[in-house]
Structures are given as structure tokens and as C-alpha cells.
Amino acid sequence: MGSIKQYKKDILLLSFLILAGLMVAIFTYKGEAVGKEAVVTIDSREYGTYPLDQDISVEIPGYHGGVNILTIKNKTVSITDADCPDKLCVKTGSIKSINETIICLPHRVVVRIR
Amino acid sequence: MKKDPVSFSKKAALNGLFIALAIILSYVESLIPVPFFIPGMKLGLANLAVMCALYLFDAKCAALVNLLRIIIIFLLFGNVTSLIFSLSGGMFSLLIMILLFKSHSFKTVTLSAVAGISHNLAQMLAALFVVKAVSFVRYTAILWFAGLLAGLVTGALCGVIINRIKKYGIDQTI
Numbered sequence: 112m113g114s115i116k117q118y119k120k121d122i123l124l125l126s127f128l129i130l131a132g133l134m135v136a137i138f139t140y141k142g143e144a145v146g147k148e149a150v151v152t153i154d155s156r157e158y159g160t161y162p163l164d165q166d167i168s169v170e171i172p173g174y175h176g177g178v179n180i181l182t183i184k185n186k187t188v189s190i191t192d193a194d195c196p197d198k199l200c201v202k203t204g205s206i207k208s209i210n211e212t213i214i215c216l217p218h219r220v221v222v223r224i225r
Numbered sequence: 226m227k228k229d230p231v232s233f234s235k236k237a238a239l240n241g242l243f244i245a246l247a248i249i250l251s252y253v254e255s256l257i258p259v260p261f262f263i264p265g266m267k268l269g270l271a272n273l274a275v276m277c278a279l280y281l282f283d284a285k286c287a288a289l290v291n292l293l294r295i296i297i298i299f300l301l302f303g304n305v306t307s308l309i310f311s312l313s314g315g316m317f318s319l320l321i322m323i324l325l326f327k328s329h330s331f332k333t334v335t336l337s338a339v340a341g342i343s344h345n346l347a348q349m350l351a352a353l354f355v356v357k358a359v360s361f362v363r364y365t366a367i368l369w370f371a372g373l374l375a376g377l378v379t380g381a382l383c384g385v386i387i388n389r390i391k392k393y394g395i396d397q398t399i
């Protein structure tokens with residue numbers, strides 16, 4: 112195998128590639144498409160859309176009762192409260208990039224960014 | 226290698242062997258499940274045969290092996306979309322490999338790593354043109370490192386193989 116010297120160019124090129132890959136990663140995730148609006152569907156039917164640049168808090172009625180509180184603040188969407196049993200929608204946290212979703216299965220509510 | 230008829234036929238036979246190897250390796254690696262989150266991600270074992278052709282013969286042979294592998298795989302299993310992807314990925318990465326090879330300053334590991342990255346990038350660009358889905362772009366970084374890693378693995382393997390073949394001499398291997 113010999114000394115490390117004969118790998119000098121290889122190590123240089125490989126470390127350059129790793130750095131370039133990290134740059135690509137930073138670039139793509141920073142420029143991640145931020146959504147324009149949140150689309151709410153209840154049992155696959157569109158219920159309403161809410162623009163992300165207005166801070167609001169609305170009650171979303173669930174399928175066959177129940178309620179989820181949809182909150183938009185600083186261009187991020189979250190469900191801040193719900194009376195569903197598992198509260199997974201609340202635990203999902205906030206979303207802001209295109210195609211991210213919050214789903215409340217018991218109430219059949221889906222919030223998707225687009 | 227001398228340009229007499231015997232060595233020419235030897236070369237032809239060995240290149241046929243490499244093509245057969247490349248095809249079977251393409252098939253074998255489709256059987257290996259990849260424990261990652263991108264479907265279709267693979268090691269690129271077929272590149273072993275292509276790199277052997279590049280190191281033991283020349284760039285022309287490597288291009289031939291690669292092109293024939295892609296065409297035969299297409300005829301056996303493929304559809305037109307997968308042909309576009311494998312052509313763009315395979316030929317672009319080979320071009321990069323040949324350029325690096327001609328510079329005579331890099332090891333197989335590096336060559337293969339660069340080839341892995343360029344293969345994935347070219348395929349992504351092809352996907353952008355074919356499907357026109359810009360959402361692929363967010364996978365660039367993942368594809369980049371996947372290609373790098375897979376390339377390092379196959380490149381290291383290839384270095385071992387080529388050293389063995391060279392040690393015993395290409396003429397003694399048949």
C-alpha cells in the first residue's frame with residue numbers, strides 16, 4: 112500500500128467531494144421550497160385553504176364531530192389543540208415546506224402545505 | 226498489448242467476458258436489498274467490470290463494455306425510461322472516469338467515487354428532463370453521498386481485483 116504520500120491527490124479530491132456534497136446539502140435544504148398556503152381536507156374533501164402569511168387560529172371540525180385547532184404563526188402551521196384520543200396531530204409539531212403534512216386520523220383531517 | 230491477431234482475439238474474448246460479468250452483476254445487485262430510504266439505490270457492481278476493462282485494456286473497451294451492458298440489460302428486462310436513465314448515468318460517469326484515468330494521478334477508489342456521484346447526478350438531471358418533477362432536487366445531497374459511498378466500496382473492491390489480475394498477468398488468467 113505504501114506511504115500516505117501516494118494518496119495525496121486522492122485524499123484531496125475526495126475531501127473536496129465531501130465538502131462539495133455538504134455545500135449541496137446546505138444549499139438544497141436552505142432553499143427548500145417554503146409553501147404558500149395550508150390546505151385542509153376532511154375525509155378527502157377539501158375544506159379550506161389558509162395563506163401562510165396571515166397569523167390565524169381556526170377551529171377545524173372533524174369528521175363526525177370533534178375539533179382541531181389549526182394555528183398559523185410566523186409562516187409555520189401547527190395543530191395546537193385537538194380533542195382526539197391520541198393527539199398525534201398536536202405532537203407532529205409545526206410544518207412549513209411544500210408537501211409536508213399534519214394528519215389527524217381519528218378526525219380524518221389532513222393539513223398539507225402547497 | 227501487441228497488435229497481433231492472437232492478442233486481438235484474446236482481447237475480444239476477455240471483453241466478452243467483461244460484458245457478461247457486467248450483465249450478471251447488474252442482475253445480482255438487483256437481488257440485494259438496500260437498507261436505505263431511496264428506492265432504486267444500488268451499489269453499482271457492474272462498474273467493477275467496466276473499470277477492469279478500463280484498467281486492463283483501454284477507454285474504448287470500457288465504453289464498449291458499458292454500452293453493450295446497458296443495451297443488453299435493456300433488451301432483457303428494461304423499458305425505455307430505464308434505458309434513458311442508465312444511458313445517461315452510465316455513459317456520463319464513464320466519461321468522467323476516463324478523464325480522471327487519463328490524468329494518471331488517482332486510485333481506483335477515487336475514480337469510482339467520482340463515478341458514483343456523477344452517475345447519480347446525471348440520472349437526476351435525466352429525471353428532471355423526463356418527468357419534469359423539480360421536487361427531485363431536494364434529494365441531490367442524499368444522492369451525492371450515496372454515490373460517493375457506493376463508489377468508495379466498489380472502487381476499493383476493484384483496486385483489489387485489478388491488482389490481483391495484474392500480479393498474475395492478464396495472459397495467464399485465460
